[in-house]
Amino acid sequence: MSFGDLAFRAPLFVIPSESEGPPNLFCAPPTTLKKVYLALGTNLGDRIKNLRLALKQLQERGVHILKVSKVYESPPLGFESKNLFLNLVLLAETSLSPQALLFEAKCVEFFLGRKQAKSYTDREIDIDIIFYEDLIIDTEYLKIPHPRALERAFVMLPLLEIASEFIHPSFGLTIKELAKNFEKSLNNQEIWEYKRISEDFL
Numbered sequence: 001m002s003f004g005d006l007a008f009r010a011p012l013f014v015i016p017s018e019s020e021g022p023p024n025l026f027c028a029p030p031t032t033l034k035k036v037y038l039a040l041g042t043n044l045g046d047r048i049k050n051l052r053l054a055l056k057q058l059q060e061r062g063v064h065i066l067k068v069s070k071v072y073e074s075p076p077l078g079f080e081s082k083n084l085f086l087n088l089v090l091l092a093e094t095s096l097s098p099q100a101l102l103f104e105a106k107c108v109e110f111f112l113g114r115k116q117a118k119s120y121t122d123r124e125i126d127i128d129i130i131f132y133e134d135l136i137i138d139t140e141y142l143k144i145p146h147p148r149a150l151e152r153a154f155v156m157l158p159l160l161e162i163a164s165e166f167i168h169p170s171f172g173l174t175i176k177e178l179a180k181n182f183e184k185s186l187n188n189q190e191i192w193e194y195k196r197i198s199e200d201f202l
Helices: 003-008 047-060 098-111 153-163 175-181 183-187
Strands: 012-015 024-027 034-042 063-068 071-074 085-094 126-132 192-195
Touching: 034 047, 034 063, 034 153, 047 063, 047 085, 047 098, 071 153, 085 153, 098 126, 126 153, 153 175, 153 183, 175 183
Parallel strands: none
Antiparallel strands: 012 024, 034 085, 034 126, 063 085, 071 085, 071 192
16 A cells, blocks of 8 residues: 555544444545646656656556646756756646645655755656645745746746646736746746657546
8 A cells, every 4th residue: 555545545434323233434525626736857867757657656646637738858957967857847636735745746756766965956856836726835844836936947838838827826927927027037048848748648
């Protein structure tokens, strides 16, 4: 049994019975599905394979993928490396809480071989929660919306593709409007379309 099975399974409730015999058991109704946007990136090993495996693992852990952007390639941002990144953004539905979703994302990163580091470095996979419905969360370990998403072309370009009219919870503006506000800084970043792989997963 995986951590995903534990997190996604509905609890059992015991209803006392007026008659003699064993108690009645029933499964609680499923939690309402929430829409989330996740960003995936990889620059080590077989990058396409890493993305495929990450998407498959997320699906198996209660993240039901609805839409996947094209894959974009770009140089590392924030550190030096010869290894180029492949990035995509996905829209999904899940009954996982934000904290449980973060836990499952970290499990997928661990499964694919990512090692913890104190600074930006090469990685087999990186999974960030960009949006969780219209929630705003600001804790030491979890910040939603992602605080640096608007500054990153490798997040904004895929978001424009699949969620241009999504309204940012903190700014009250659509992704399309925010992209125009950050246009100068985004245009200074190198990025190009790599390939589309969504058909393989949906």
